[in-house]
Amino acid sequence: MSKNKFFVVWEGKEPGIYRSWDECKRQIHGFEGAIYKGFATEAEAREAMVSPCWDYIGKNAKAKKPTKDEIDKFGTPNFESLSVDAACSGNPGVMEYRGVYTKTGEELFRQGPFKEGTNNIGEFLALVHGLALLKQKNSPLPIYTDSITALAWVNAKKAKTKLEKNDSNAVLFDLISRAETWLKNNEYSTKIVKWETSVWGEIPADFGRK
DSSP states (O other), X not given: OOOOOEEEEEESSSOEEESSHHHHHHHHTTOTTOEEEEESSHHHHHHHHTSOGGGTSOTTSXXXXXXXXXXXXXXXXXXXXXXXXXXXXXXXXXXXXXXXXXXXXXXXXXXXXXXXXXXXXXXXXXXXXXXXXXXXXXXXXXEEEOOHHHHHHHHHTSOOOOOOOOSTTHHHHHHHHHHHHHHHHOOOOOOEEEOOHHHXXXXXXXXXXX
């Protein structure tokens, strides 16, 4: 019997940590280029989830250690920074978001859970929350996000979600409106950087349970 009780999926339908092989299999079955590995303890799995996958996979795995060109292109992350991320159970579903100090993983803010949300909305709100926090503290830290969508929405100063407002998510839409207003009324010097998951591993703010 396998000693592995936890499974990390770096590349699959829904990356995250799974507590059984059956759950893991559902995330990788039919997914071209799936990258995953089993671990004996949850602590090992959580450490692996926020680390580059090549630190754990074997030489025959589909993933590979980054080439010199990739390292030259992306470099290494600046750990003196704020990392933000969101988690959503379903689409739409129960959503929450948070920001952590990249170097230590210390949680600096966390909001939710909110009903009838989406991951894109959570990523957007997390990014704006981080911008507002750093401006309030006059902090020079950059922000990392792994969401291209959130970056685009922040640049447009508009959450271009297709989610419809209802009684269950009215509070969430109020937060979206406040975030859009903040973006329109505030200037900021904070550098927003795309977290390169394929090179650096999962973003430190990841909830590990997507």
